[in-house]
Amino acid sequence: MVKISFPDGAVREYNEGSSALDIAKSISEGLARKVIAANVNGEVWDATRPINNDATLKLLTWMDDDGKSTFWHSSAHLMAEAVESLFPGAKFWVGPAIERGFYYDIDLGGRQITEEDMRKLETRMAELAKQANPYVRKEISKADAIKYFDEKGDEYKLDLLGNLNDGNITFYSQGNFTDLCRGPHIPNTGFIKAIKLTNIAGAYWKGDEKNKMLTRLYGVTFPSQKELDEYLALLEEAKKRDHRKLGKELGIFTMDDDIGPGLPLWLPNGTIIIEELEKLAKETEQRAGYKRVVTPHIAKESLYITSGHLPYYEDSMYPPMELEGQKYYLKAMNCPHHHKIFAAEPKSYKDLPLRLAEYGTCYRYEQSGELFGLMRVRCLHMNDAHVYCTKEQFAAEFRAVNDMYLKYFKIFGIDKYVMRLSLHDPAKLGQKYINEPELWLETEAMVRKVLTESNIPFVEVQDEGAFYGPKIDVQIWSIIGREFTLATNQVDFAQGRRFKLEFTNK
Incomplete structure (x- = not known):
């Protein structure tokens, strides 16, 4: 006999080799007709696969993802x-x-x-x-x-x-x-x-x-x-x-083969929308204590090697251009540029938290099959910010960023969303993720605590973190239920060391 534990806490015994479908039939024929798969010990199985050992069991129907x-x-x-x-x-x-x-x-x-x-x-x-x-x-x-x-x-x-x-x-x-x-x-x-x-x-x-x-x-x-x-x-x-249809009809944006796929051209009407959105963001961030900066669109290879984006992120970057014996890359992210701004002048504990913000233009080489109107592009104007703070300041700063998201959602009428806590996979440390196991566990716990104390609904997803730390992905849905990532709130525990960022403590 095997002991089967159900989601409601009940434990029942069944013959060894019973399948989830057999177990469903023992409960009711009506239930069995709806079961199409089963979660056995946290893994999705065929409903007809024999269960030979004690297990936790959740019967899955069409209503389950x-x-x-x-x-x-x-x-x-x-x-x-x-x-x-x-x-x-x-x-x-x-x-x-x-x-x-x-x-x-x-x-x-x-x-x-x-x-x-x-x-x-x-x-x-x-x-x-x-x-x-x-x-x-x-x-x-x-x-x-x-x-x-x-x-x-x-x-x-x-x-x-x-x-x-x-x-x-x-x-x-x-x-x-x-x-x-x-x-x-x-x-x-x-x-x-x-x-x-x-x-x-x-x-x-x-x-x-x-x-x-x-x-x-x-x-x-x-x-x-x-x-x-x-x-x-x-x-x-x-x-x-469809925003692609509306974009053309309303004169908002266009694409051109001579420019290249995923590289939108903003028409006058679209530019008005962009400038109004940027104005809203800048005013909101200024009230929240952010300072604006501007960085170049390209940088030397050495910058991205220091940050770790090379080689971890190389497949998503445009190929390098070589000038005067140096390789330069189009900027795929603003992070390392902002770290250099932080390091440009001496800092003390009195300067923290330091909040830097930029509407930076970034270039990412998305695969052709992944491009989708303005939702997946190769050139994007990213409303980006980096908050440099002490461990003691982390919770308040992380919570403040999430609160800012919620204010934007209210403005734009976004009612359905979920915060997705993206974690690392210990088996991929040193490959997909920075090899700092203790820091991973610590920062993941810090983020989880903020979300729990803020009463923000969230789900946890393994093996979806950034290479340098855990992150919150804010997910929203289109009218047909297609899921998109609207915003990301990331924790980076590696860059301070990599760029030798420091401040004078008390």
């Missing part, structure tokens, strides 16, 4: 099965769930998917869904997995296998489709009742422009036609309010 993610990941596999049946020989890279739906990156061997093909694929997916084929998980050795995809001539899956360890490899099959996948998946295809393929795009293999261009096919599915109809109605509303 992890339930939706599992549903859409399974839908991606269903779409792949349909693609394989209509486009024999197609090869598949990855097919994840995304915020609203799913996609699959596909090598069609030079063939193109038309609008008519998309409708045929929807029909085929619906036919396959009605078959209620189970998603079957199979553990497989690395040698057998390589043999399987070698015989298929699938270089994409062979590449994925190269990064996997023997003993941690699983296949999932449904109907006539088998894929390399860690899961989880819904019990069977019959849960998928409503299907819409939404878009086709190009995507470089592994996101590298030097690699082959694959076809990225997007879709969304729901457990009922009513929910799909409501979603499509929201999309129509979103089209009316």
Whole structure:
């Protein structure tokens, strides 16, 4: 027997090898019909996977975010099965769930998917869904997995296998489709009742422009036609309010091929909006004790090596330009420039906290497939600030920044938001994160305490911190539920040492 602990604190015993679906059935058949996955000991599993040891269990339905993610990941596999049946020989890279739906990156061997093909694929997916084929998980050795995809001539899956360890490899099959996948998946295809393929795009293999261009096919599915109809109605509303459409109609901004993707040109009407927003920010920050500064758009490579942005952030920076034997980079962030301003003059404890603010123009080399109007660009006017303070002043300063966000939200009518506390992953210290384990734990605890004492709702997310410290990402949603990061409040415990920033203490 195994002991299963439920979210309400109840503990019950079940036969070893019982699945989450078996357990749901023992509670009620109605519940079992809604369960599509399970959280077992903090990890999302197939609802049909046997539980062989004592465990904590949360049953997941469509109403849970992890339930939706599992549903859409399974839908991606269903779409792949349909693609394989209509486009024999197609090869598949990855097919994840995304915020609203799913996609699959596909090598069609030079063939193109038309609008008519998309409708045929929807029909085929619906036919396959009605078959209620189970998603079957199979553990497989690395040698057998390589043999399987070698015989298929699938270089994409062979590449994925190269990064996997023997003993941690699983296949999932449904109907006539088998894929390399860690899961989880819904019990069977019959849960998928409503299907819409939404878009086709190009995507470089592994996101590298030097690699082959694959076809990225997007879709969304729901457990009922009513929910799909409501979603499509929201999309129509979103089209009316699309800032790219409004930007053109109202003469706010434009993009030009000769300028480059992700580099907006602000027209006179847009410039009025920018200047009014900047005026509001400057007045607000001045009242809060901020001092304004201005920094150059480029800097030597050595500055970003000192800050640590090189090499951690290099992939998001424009390539360097070489002048007089020195490498210069376009500024992707204002931080190191502000640190140099702090260090330019002697400071004492009487100068702290020192709050420096700038509307700095930054340049970030976002991948082509990630660009989206003004939401994801390569040139941005960043309302940025850095607060230099003692540990004793930290809580008050961090709280004040969060309070400033809340004032802005009230002005602009932003009612739905969440603070996301982004933490480090101890396993990636020295790789993705500054190797200061004690400082990570200390600063994360400091931020958590401020949020808790301020009664600000927040969620914690592992492995999403900045390379130099924890941060708060302020998340908001569009009319169709698309999530965006509006602002970030970061803690940097590394730069003081790196730049030898100091002040005369009491």
